[in-house]
Amino acid sequence: MSSLPPQPLPLVPSTEEVVPAMQRIIDQYNAVRAQILQTDPSDATFENIMLPLAQVENAIQGEEAMIDMLQYGSPSLDTQEAFNVAQKLQIEARASWNADAAFFRLLQAARERQPESDALDAESQHLLDRELLGYKQAGHGTLNPTELEEYLRRGTEIAELERQFQQNLARENDGVWFTVEELDGVPREDLAKWKDDKENGSSEAQMKKFVPFANGGTIAVLTNAHRPETRKTMFLADNLKLKENKPLFEEIIRRRAKQAQFLKYPTHADFRIQGRMVKTTEWLRGFLSQLKGPLCSRGRAEVEVMQRRRVEDLRARGPDITEEGFPPWDKRYYERLVQQDFAVDQLKISEFFPLEQTATKMLGIFASLLNLRFDPVPTENTKDVIWHDSVRVFSVWDSTKDDPGGTKNSTTADNFIGYLYFDLLWRENKYRGNQSVNIQCGYLRPDGTRQYPATILMCSFPTPTPTSCALLKHHQVVTLFHEMGHGIHDLLARTKYVRFHGYRLPPDFGEMPSMMLENWCWMKDTLQGLSCHYTTLNESYLVEWRKQHPSEPDSPKEIPAELVDTLIEHRHFNRGLYYLYILSISLFDLQIHSLSTEQEINDLNVQKLWYDIREEIESMDFSECRDGFAFGTFSHLTAGYDVCYYAYLCCAAIAHDVFRSVFAPNPYDEDTWDKYRRAILQRGGSKEDLLQMLADFLGRAPNMNALVEGLAS
Structure with missing residues (x-):
């Protein structure tokens, strides 16, 4: 029995290797496509058209994903510039492949052949249908050759604008x-x-x-x-940053609208929704409208609570001050004061959640729930395979498969699952949000053996202070649990093709597993199990803490039960406003992508629309913010989440339903977790009908009103 994983850690290319590696990937694609194109349409099958392409896609995905990761994670601007060059090569190559009408005809012929097509397994059939949809969305079957060339050229130009937008965001300082x-x-x-x-x-x-x-x-x-x-100065200054992204964003939106119309779709929203779980913009509008009434009512009540606290505070500073509207720069401050009135002290709570220890303890929770084991990879084994010295790596093992001796600590190849990386702290030029990034999908090789996955938790939690370690507020604990949920989903998937691995599925379903897991961050035993007062980690931390709290006894190692009880008791405070913010962006996303006429495209005023919607939905006074560019800081809508921000609301509703109906009666039941792992997590995006997959798991159709019902409980 070997103690080493059966698969080495993926290699990180040097700056000099990035562009040649991308060119090598492109050459591999070109070679297999040239071979496929020699097939006569009358002989086209899945096995000689789609399968060779899928096998190359499987084989090169890891190297391609590692290059892609460097745009988010590399601390070197030279490496990021090399990625930009590589990405341009990739975009140009994809444009040429998308323009290939002969390849489209072969795919059509393979799809139309009977009975071979019917004999395909469901995942292979889904792969063929997805590839065909991609070609149809590139204009094949709708546009003539001249129009097709023009359409694809415009698409390449949009991709370059999106790259510029994201780069500006990453380098803002x-x-x-x-x-x-x-x-x-x-x-x-x-x-x-x-x-x-x-x-x-x-x-x-x-x-x-x-x-x-x-x-x-x-x-x-x-x-x-x-x-x-x-607070006002800080908010307004932050609101004015990234002015340079405003014209880029507006141009992207206008070009998307024109592209959709060029392809004979009414709007860009109608174009994009085809690849989502929900399939129609009519369903989406109905869903958002259904949420708007009850959430807005709840949000107004929450703003009124903060406004009363604000007026009380301002009058204590100056009795003649009268304030009617509630400005957005005061939301976090008075949210904190109201929580303190509830005896919820977020700063005190954060002392019990040092980042590194909390993240490691979270692995213990997932290990328990899903019968996994996470073994730290020694740092001497990671020197040449990480992109920053703060990155930690774990090998992940399945502890449900007993070894011949009957223990659950086997490290045989059969037990190996993959690698999980922690890249958790903010640094210059790094992606500013929190995400899970796949750098190697799992798939089935032609010889029947399995390629194992590798995934990164790439976050930007604030860095430590000189006298302390990085600490997490409770909402950041929830965020970390959410992103770790994505990583676990990615690790546990077992699909034939990388196209459907892990959370490589429509985001309006893909966010659900992680959102469902957020419920564990509101359980008393979970929070106490994760907690560890940071002063117990280092004597110097304790000395400094005592200086700042001279009259207080040392803190207990574990978070006190009364702190947790109070936090849980008031867990729904301002949740209406939290979801209203998501609703605002979802409505904005849908509206800017629903331009259907030349007049609407030309009259688009993104800046006005952003603040109009936020003011209407969130019940706050944005009148002094309207010269800002907050939409220019919003990465999702230029990074693949266009016509998809609603996914967070859609998945929150499903997640509430799954938790309340399946897990809440016994959140740690091993059989329930095993069923969930096999019915949902392992399947990734391999099922074409995700709602049916969910219905099969629940035993009924999902309840899309569960989000509102959950807030009322």
Whole structure:
């Protein structure tokens, strides 16, 4: 029995290797396509048309995904520039493949052949249908050769605009200078992270600090700064960043609309919805409309609670102050004060969730729920296969398959599942959000053996302070659990083709498994099991904590039960506003992609629409923000989530339904988890009818009103 994984860690290409590697990938595709094109349409089958292409796609996916990852994770701008060159080669190659009418005809012929097509297994049939849909959405069967060439050229131009948008976002590094006095209320731990300019102040209070928008800077000020003018200044400055993305975004939206019409679709929304689970824009509009009434009502009530607290606070500062509208820069601050009134102290809670320890303990929860084991890969074995020295790697094993001795600690090839990477902290030039990134899909090789997956939790949690480690607020604990859920989904999938591996499925279903798992972050035993007061990790942390809390006893190692009880009791506070924010973006996403006439395209005012919708839906006063460019900071709509932001609401509804009806009676039942693993997680996107897959698991159709019902419970 070997103690080593049967598959080595994927290699990270050097800067010099990125472009040649992409060219090699393209050459492999070109070679197999040239071979396939020698087939006469009358002889076309899945086995001689689609299968050879799928096998090459399987074989090269890992190398291609690793190159793609470097745009998010590499700390080197030279490497990111090499990726940009490689990506342009890739876009040009895909455009040439999409333009290949002869290949489209072979796919059609293979699809039409009977009875061979009917004899295919469901995943292979799904793969063929998906490939055909891609060619049809590229214009085949609708456009003549000249039109097709023009359509694909425009698509390449849109992709370049999207790349520029994302690059601007990743490299944004601006912020605001404040005096320490103006930052009154912001925790010392945050102040210690920010660079200062002592020459600008004659006293410590007048010394200036540079607060970056990124790395948690904006959030720290909006949540904690006592002075209303400081919060307002920070919000409005953050709101004005990335002005350069406004014309890019508007041009992308206009071009998408024209592309859809060129392809004879009424709107870009109608074009994109074909590849989603829900299939029609009519269903989507009905779903969002169904949510709008009850969520807006709840949101208004939540704003009223914060407004009362705000007026009370402002009048204590100046009795003549009267404020009617509720500005968005005050939401986080008064949300915190109301929570404190509930005895929910998020800062105190965060002390019990140091990032590294919390993440590692989360692995223990997934190990228990899904019969897995996570073994740290020694750092000496990862020197040449990671992209930053803060990255940690785990080998993942299935502990349900006993070894010959009857233990559940076997490390044979049969038990190996794949690799999980942690890349959790913010750094310069890194992707600013939180995501799970696949760098190797699993698939079935031609010889029947299996390629194992590798996936990254790539997050941007704020970096540690000089006297402490990185700590997570409860909402960040939920975020980490969510992204880890994506990673586990990716690891456990067992599909034939990389096209459907893991969460490579329509996002309006793909977010569901992770959202369902968020429920465990509101369970008392889960939170206590994850907790560990950071001062117990390092003596220097404890010394510093004692200096800041001279009259308090040392904190217990585990989070006190009363803190958890209070947090859970008020778990629905401001959840209406949380979902209303998602609803705002979903409606914005749908509306900008529903332009159906030349006049609508020309009259589009993205800036006005963004703030109109947010003000209407979220019940806050955005009147002083309307010259901003917040939509220019929103990566989803230029990174594959166009006409898809609603996925978070759709999946939240399904997730609530699955949890309440299947897991809530016994959240740790091993048989239930085994059924879920096999019926949902292992199948990835291999099933064409995802709603039916879900109905088979539930024993009925999903309840799409479960989100609203869950908030009322």
